[in-house]
Amino acid sequence: METFAVQPRDMTCHTLLYAAHQAFRRDLDRLGAAAAAGKGRASHVRAGWENLKEQLRLHQELEDGWLWPRVERAVAGRRAERAVLEEIRAEHARLVPLIARVDAAMDAAMDAAGQGGDLPAAVRELREALERHLLHEEMSALPLAESVLTGAEWRALAAQARDRCEAGTPLFVPWVVDGIGPVERSRFLTALPRPLRELNRVMWEPRYRKRRLWSI
Ligand SMILES: [Fe+2]
Structure with missing residues (x-):
């Protein structure tokens, strides 16, 4: 089977991580x-939020469970680099109560027949914290990962992500390309192995569109 790994450092990192970051920003x-x-309280807004949380969970699972441990091993003994990774993990943990706050505000909005509660404030707080975190990863942790991981390690990360797409998370690809410009869309899809691109065209994207996430 083909893999993501034509240009592992560029393609894998950009396709799987940076593109997901843009999708988090867009959805929030x-x-x-x-x-x-x-x-x-709109049902498609709620569905969009549920999908966003799931994509965020899967993304962080891939980073915390797979990516950062390998980077940590590679920078063992380098205090400044290890500190960056500790900060990234702490930021992931700090997002948890902010996400719970959005959940609670959304439930309150539903109870109050759409009055909104403090949902705008809760979303703003999460958006700001997430932005700081994503920028931190993009400016420090991901360049560090790119500098220390081998091509084989990036290929293994890509294989993990590919297996998830095929098995349990088929909405990842259409979610990333939802609403992005034609050039970025083409660049992202071209970076995928052909079988995944076909699966997306005939099955994943039509299924994703049917859900009409975020429509109000
Ligand atoms: Fe990330």
């Missing part, structure tokens, strides 16, 4: 707009 902006418009 959508949630913020819906909350500001008092549409926090």
Whole structure:
């Protein structure tokens, strides 16, 4: 089977990690707009939020369970680099109560027949914290990972992600390309192995569109 690994350091990192970061930002902006418009209880908004949480969970699982431990091993004894990774893990943990706060505000909005509660504030707080975290990864942790991991390790990371797409998380690809420009879309899809690209075209993307996430 083909793999992601034509240019592992560039393709894998960009495709799997940076592109997901952009999708997190996009979805939280959508949630913020819906909350500001008092549409926090709309069922497709709720479904979009549930999918966003799941994508975030899977992304962090891949980073915390696979990526960061390998980077930590590679930088053993280098205090400054290890400190960056500790900060990244702490930031992941700090997102948990902020996500719970959005959940709670969304439930309150539903109880109050769409009054909104403090959902806009909760989303804003999460968006700001997530932005700081994503920038930290993009400016420090991911370049560090790119500098110390081998091509074989990136290929293994890509294989993990590919298996997840085929087995349990088929919404990842259509979710990433949802609403992005034609050039970025083409670049992302071209970086995928052909079988995944076909699966996305005939099955994943139609299925994703049918869910109409975020429509209000
Ligand atoms: Fe990340």
